[in-house]
C-alpha cells in the first residue's frame with residue numbers, strides 16, 4: 453500500500469512538475485498527494501474482527517472503561533474486566549448481562565480480574581490469571597488512570613510517584629506481561645488511553661501530564677518495535693470526558709480532590725469516546741486525537757510557537773494560584 457501510494461504521489465508530483473515547471477509548490481502538492489493516497493488505501497483495508505476476540509479492559513468499573521465494556525460487549529467480544537474493587541466490577545458485569553438479555557446479537561458473559569495497577573507483583577499475577585481464563589489476549593485496553601490537582605512546590609514526591617505508578621508503570625507492566633504471548637501468536641492489539649495532556653503540559657497537572665507524556669513515548673516506541681510481529685499499538689488521546697476523573701484526582705498531599713470540575717462536567721460523552729476506541733481497534737489506528745477547538749489551538753501553538761504557549765501557560769498558572777489561594781512558598 454505504501455509503495456502504491458508513493459508511486460501515486462511521485463507520479464502526481466512528476467505530473468505537477470511538468471504542468472507547473474517544478475518548484476516547491478509542486479513538491480508540497482505531491483507530498484499531500486502521497487499522504488491522501490496513503491490514507492485512502494488504509495481505509496480500504498478490511499476492519500479487524502472484534503466478535504469473539506478476547507478484550508481486556510482496565511478501569512472497567514467506571515467512566516470510560518465501563519463505556520468501553522458496553523460497546524465491546526455489544527460487539528460480541530469476550531471481555532476480561534479489571535479494576536481494584538470486585539463489587540464495582542460486578543456492577544458492570546450485571547449491567548452487561550442485563551443488556552445481553554435485551555439484545556439480539558450473541559454476546560459472551562464477561563470475566564473479572566481484581567488488582568491494583570500500582571503494585572508490580574499484583575500486575576504480574578493478574579496477567580497470569582488473565583491468560584489462564586482464555587489462553588490468549590487479542591486486545592488489551594489500558595484505560596485505568598488517575599488525575600492530579602496541585603502546584604509542584606506544594607506536592608509530595610510520593611504523589612508524583614503514585615500517579616506515575618498507576619498511569620505509566622501499571623500499563624507498562626501489564627503490557628509487558630501479556631506481550632510475549634501476543635508475539636508468540638503473531639497477533640494482538642495494545643490500546644492505551646492517554647490524553648491531550650500527553651501532548652501538552654498545563655499548570656497544576658504536573659504528575660498527570662508527565663505520566664501521559666511518558667505513556668505516549670513508551671507506546672510509540674512499542675509500536676515501532678512490535679510491528680514486525682504483526683502487533684498493533686493505538687494511542688488514544690481524548691480531551692475532557694464527562695466522568696469521575698476530577699473527583700478521584702489526587703492533590704499535593706495525597707488526599708482526594710473530590711470536585712467535579714466544570715471542564716469535566718462539560719466534557720465529551722464517554723459513550724462517544726468508547727465508540728472511537730472501538731473504531732480505533734477495528735481500523736487499527738495508530739494514533740487517535742480527540743481534541744476540541746481550544747485543545748487543537750493549544751497543540752498547534754505548542755509546536756509552532758512554543759514561546760507564546762509557555763507565556764499563556766505561565767499566565768494560567770498565576771491565575772490558578774490566585775484562584776486556589778495557594779501560598780507563595782518562598783514567603784513561608
Ligand SMILES: NC(=O)C1=CN([C@@H]2O[C@H](COP(=O)(O)OP(=O)(O)OC[C@H]3O[C@@H](n4cnc5c(N)ncnc54)[C@H](OP(=O)(O)O)[C@@H]3O)[C@@H](O)[C@H]2O)C=CC1
Pocket residue numbers: 510511512513514515516517534535536537540567568569570595596597598618645646647648689690691692693694695696697698700716719
Ligand atoms: N475524564 C477525562 O476528562 C479524561 C480521561 N482520560 C483518561 O481516561 C482514562 C479513564 O478515566 P475516566 O473514566 O475518565 O476516570 P474514572 O475515574 O471514572 O475511572 C478511572 C478508572 O481507573 C481505575 N483505577 C484507578 N486507579 C487504579 C489502580 N491503581 N489500579 C487499577 N485500577 C485503577 C478505577 O477503578 P477502581 O477505582 O474501581 O479501581 C476506574 O475504573 C484515564 O486513563 C484518564 O486519564 C483522558 C482524557 C480525558
Ligand SMILES: CCCCCCCCCCCCCCCC(=O)OCC(=O)COP(=O)(O)O
Pocket residue numbers: 599600646647648649654657660690691692693697698701713715716746747749750753764
Ligand atoms: C493567543 C492564542 C491563545 C490560545 C490559547 C490556547 C491555550 C489554551 C489552553 C487550553 C489547553 C487545553 C487543555 C486540554 C486538556 C485536556 O483536554 O485534558 C484531558 C484530560 O486528561 C483531563 O484531565 P484533568 O484531570 O485535567 O481533568
